[in-house]
Amino acid sequence: MADKENLEKRYKRIYDQLRELVLKTENKIARMATIAAILHHKMAQFFWTGFYILIDGELIIGPYQGPLACQILEKEKGVCWAGVTSKKTIIVPDVHKFPGHVACDSRSNSEILVPLIDKENQVWGVLDVDSRKFDAFSDVDKDWLEKIVKLI
Numbered sequence: 001m002a003d004k005e006n007l008e009k010r011y012k013r014i015y016d017q018l019r020e021l022v023l024k025t026e027n028k029i030a031r032m033a034t035i036a037a038i039l040h041h042k043m044a045q046f047f048w049t050g051f052y053i054l055i056d057g058e059l060i061i062g063p064y065q066g067p068l069a070c071q072i073l074e075k076e077k078g079v080c081w082a083g084v085t086s087k088k089t090i091i092v093p094d095v096h097k098f099p100g101h102v103a104c105d106s107r108s109n110s111e112i113l114v115p116l117i118d119k120e121n122q123v124w125g126v127l128d129v130d131s132r133k134f135d136a137f138s139d140v141d142k143d144w145l146e147k148i149v150k151l152i
């Protein structure tokens with residue numbers, strides 16, 4: 001329980017900091033870059049933290065922090081596309097068991113995917129976070145990351 005409380009407190013601090021930082025510009029790329037940088041450097045278990053943006057039916061890499069990632073994700077395959085299709089956050093405790101998982105880096109073992117949804121209920125991108133730990137993400141991460149992407 002103490003771990004969960006600490007995680008909640010850390011996310012609350014990050015959220016408050018990001019809420020101030022995003023006021024500087026309405027530019028989405030700037031906001032995504034800021035969110036990726038803050039999350040990646042404040043959350044020890046985040047190994048890859050970033051965005052893919054849906055452009056002309058393709059998921060293209062956006063702002064990110066961490067090791068080199070795939071620039072374009074093969075259509076309808078893997079966790080990111082599953083999030084686009086379902087419009088729901090997906091927690092993957094073991095990526096090796098996820099059908100079609102795209103391993104941009106073989107050191108990733110678990111993942112959380114949060115779709116970015118506009119006012120017309122259309123998905124326009126995703127936030128993707130990978131961890132080297134198995135089962136690194138919980139509903140606490142889901143709730144806060146869903147709240148954080150609304151700042152974009």
Ligand code: SME
Nearest residue numbers: 069078079080101102104
């Ligand atoms: N694992 C993702 C691909 C993106 S990388 O993890 C950065 C997927 O299966 O869609």
